[in-house]
Amino acid sequence: MDLSIWAMQAFNGLSTFCVLLLMALGLAIIFGQMGVINMAHGEFLTIGAYTTFLLSQAGSVLGDWFQTWYFPVAIVVSFVLAGAVGWLVERFMVRHLYRRPLDTLLATWGLSLVMQQAFRSGFGAREVSATLPDWLMGSLKPTATIDIPINGLFMMALTAALTGLVVFGLTSTRFGVWVRATVQNRAMASAAGINTRKVDELTFAIGCGLAGVAGAAFTTIGSTGPTSGSLYIVDTFLVVVFGGAERLIGTILSAFSIAQTQAATEFFMTGSMAKVLTLSTIIVILMLRPQGLFSIKVRR
Amino acid sequence: MVRHRLRSRLASFVPWSAFVVAVLLVSSGCKKASGSETGNPADNKASGEAATKTGGLAVTDTEVTVGQLHSATGTMAISETGSIQAERLAIDQINEAGGVLGRKIKIIQEDGASDWPTFAEKAKKLLEQDHVASVMGCWTSASRKAVLPVFEKDNGLLYYPTFYEGLEQSKNVFYTGQEATQQILAGLDWLQKTKNAKTFFLIGSDYIWPRTSNKIARKHIENVLKGTVVGEEYYPLGHTQFGSLINKIKAQKPDAVYAIVVGGSNVSFYKQLKAAGVTAENQTLLTISVTEDELLGIGGENMVGFYAAMKYFQSLENENNKKFVAAFKKKYGEKSVIGDVTQAAYLGPWLWKLGVEKAGSFEVDKVVAASPGIELTTAPEGYVKIHENHHLWSKLRIGQVQMDGQYKVLYESELIEPNPFPKGYQ
Secondary structure: OOHHHHHHHHHHHHHHHHHHHHHHHHHHHHHHHOOOOOOOHHHHHHHHHHHHHHHHHHHHHHOHHHHHHHHHHHHHHHHHHHHHHHHHHHHHOHHHHOOOHHHHHHHHHHHHHHHHHHHHHHHOOOOEOOOOOHHHOOEEOOOOOOOEEHHHHHHHHHHHHHHHHHHHHHHHOHHHHHHHHHHHOHHHHHHOOOOHHHHHHHHHHHHHHHHHHHHHHHOOOOOEOOOHHHHHHHHHHHHHHHHOOOOHHHHHHHHHHHHHHHHHHHHHOOHHHHHHHHHHHHHHHHHHOOOOOOOOOOOO | OHHHHHHHHHHHHHHHHHHHHHHHHHHHHHHHHHHHHOOOOOOOOOOHHHHHHHOOOOEOOOEEEEEEEEOOOOOOHHHHHHHHHHHHHHHHHHHHOOOEOOEEEEEEEEEOOOOHHHHHHHHHHHHHHOOOOOEEEOOOHHHHHHHHHHHHHHOOOEEEOOOEOOOOOOOOEEEOOOEHHHHHHHHHHHHHHHHOOOEEEEEEEOOHHHHHHHHHHHHHHHHHOOOEEEEEEEEOOOOOOOHHHHHHHHHHOOOEEEEEOOOHHHHHHHHHHHHOOOOOOOOEEEEOOOOHHHHHHHOHHHOOOOEEEEOOOOOOOOHHHHHHHHHHHHHHOOOOOOOHHHHHHHHHHHHHHHHHHHHOOOOHHHHHHHOOOOEEOOOOOOOEEEOOOOEEEEOOEEEEEOOOOOEEEEEEOOOEOOOOOOOOOO
């Protein structure tokens, strides 16, 4: 086995890590910070993906320059759209179920079915594909035998930027402090003058918006169909739960370890067996450490 | 705190769920019982005179009822929509031309909702309540296996459109798509002959059809073509990360990749292949699972130059097909595409019509007895003939992906005899 294969496999592990982290970021906020089991998270991804698809089609109307540069626009629009839908969902559904986690699970699962069928009615059952601009296609060739996919690099940059923003937002801004205060002790936060309602609303909307961005990014590697979101939902929960729901660093490290295990095992055994091995490892670790890799020690 | 509450919630949830399950069991038991009461179609058919001619089926002097059973909702709607449309088109055309034995066809459409027990339930409804003369339906093997006992028990008639793994033959089913050997063997022969392929890398989604097909492919490669299989890999349905697999392909450098990836995974697979620099310029790839429908999702630019082995491509240049494509686009829009299965679904109503006319009756036993040997010369794929084993004689074509998401047909085989239980390939 030559060196270039190893190099590409290492890159593959990293890009899987980015994919996992990107899709888990939004849920890390919604499930991790707020404790809402949002089964419709995948559908917010799909909103982003369809937005991107629609904008890629708009290029034929708006001209070539848009065709080339629609992607950054799509990311922003996806964030706003998915966030707005998330805000509505929080306002009219999730808010009334905060004290009933199992009911939230059912309600959001129902919501995911409704959204899937809405996509199917609106965009048709067939899968569609956003036409990628030329600068996102193809690969870099540092040597004759190594190919580094450009969309993988793009995804890494985006993941790094978003993760940075989220970490910065949660640790160093006033709003981040409010969010964490609300999570740790709602009554005290409220007593200290924090409008916890508003915080819930915004946190949920931002989480959904992040899912929208992930959806936009995933059009570069995957398909867009009414049920595409459900492909990601299991892995997303896996990453967040394994990392220990309350800590963002846990999500990051858990995405990293799952991705590396998967990439390494996939290379030496078949895909399905690799998945079995990865999942069994996770189950064993969670049995020994039910709180996940990282957790906050608070008095309960 | 949340987790704590969750646990206590779960604890109180368990006895309730047991109760719910019990209720469900009882009610489904009731359903079964009531189903068998109305089970005999001859009992509640209005006209006794019509019953003798039609075996208790829903046939009047002016109308015959046919069922349509596909997934209009759920994951499989992606694939089955084309079949629903094609069958409707065929039935419309038959009606315009005067119907079957002077009777117009009326359709009762049921939604299998991508759920196999639902398929069985709806099949039962179509056969036992609606007494349909035949059913056009199913797409996945799983749904076909679910309805098969119903069709055999109630002596129904099913026209099944999808290419599939073979290893099945029922009196009550006609298979209008290709079985595995028809689709696989000639394609591999072509690879060896024109691409001088000696080493093969087999890839599939992890379920029965790709696994059975690759088993047949492997036997053919090793025993007949005297080549080697340098890798055989399966990935779960819906898998989206193919980086490791692509690196394995690069490490092995096979003469040809043989791919049976299905559904959404397809899009990821081909997009990532292209991004990793594996294109038609440096790698031969033949697939049996990407029709024009899937290409729409993948995008022609991500797959350009790769090959597919199917019995039908939308771009086929013959008069039947030109008429078919024009009629399909007129009904469903200029942008609609037609894949292999869609065309096979279109054959169903026509083959049934010919069977009924040859038998002179709608009765299932008579139609089944009359069907073998029936030829359909107006098929968009050219010409098909029903074999004694209820599959179709058909040709295999090799198409090459073009930028616009269509295939250019490069090769056409002779008519191939269907052989659902191939000796030496199992």
